[in-house]
Amino acid sequence: MSKYGFTLKENPNMPEEKKKERGGVIPYYINDGEILMMFMKPSNKKYGGENFQIAKGKIEDGETPIEGAFREAKEELGLFGPNVVQSDSLGRFGQIHVFIAKIKDPDMFGDTTDETGAVTWWTPNQFDSQGRSWQKPIVRAAVRKIKKLEGLDENTRTMDRYRRASL
Numbered sequence: 001m002s003k004y005g006f007t008l009k010e011n012p013n014m015p016e017e018k019k020k021e022r023g024g025v026i027p028y029y030i031n032d033g034e035i036l037m038m039f040m041k042p043s044n045k046k047y048g049g050e051n052f053q054i055a056k057g058k059i060e061d062g063e064t065p066i067e068g069a070f071r072e073a074k075e076e077l078g079l080f081g082p083n084v085v086q087s088d089s090l091g092r093f094g095q096i097h098v099f100i101a102k103i104k105d106p107d108m109f110g111d112t113t114d115e116t117g118a119v120t121w122w123t124p125n126q127f128d129s130q131g132r133s134w135q136k137p138i139v140r141a142a143v144r145k146i147k148k149l150e151g152l153d154e155n156t157r158t159m160d161r162y163r164r165a166s167l
Helices: 065-077 124-130 133-150 154-166
Strands: 022-031 034-042 055-058 084-093 096-103 116-122
Touching: 022 065, 022 084, 022 133, 034 055, 034 065, 034 124, 034 133, 055 065, 065 084, 065 096, 065 116, 084 133, 096 133, 116 124, 124 133
Parallel strands: 022 096
Antiparallel strands: 022 034, 022 055, 034 116, 084 096
């Protein structure tokens, strides 16, 4: 019996590969009051489908979730540690530990591995309309956390536009 009052059962048909914990990172920056987030598109369907998605992968033996997540972000996005201003845990979603990372410079990214076909900066709405479907709730949770951390809300963007227009 779990602390939730029911017994948690593993799916006996799930391959061992899928049972392994994974880590992922969503880099972001704020441009003119708008959140932009980086996603990757795999070079091959076998690496996770055809749509843009969160950069993620297996946590290797001996790695912590954050170490595995940021290693994957380096491999799949070209994210450099010195480009990260702040990182925060978003939480665990199934087997995936997800982190958000505020970055200094959206152009300061290195090369990616051959698993990455493309990378892109998208607004949350762009991801919601075109991103990998099962990751959309994770990205929405990231947006809520980023807005809280950055002090953003719908009124903030409206006020910023009003201030610029009045200058």
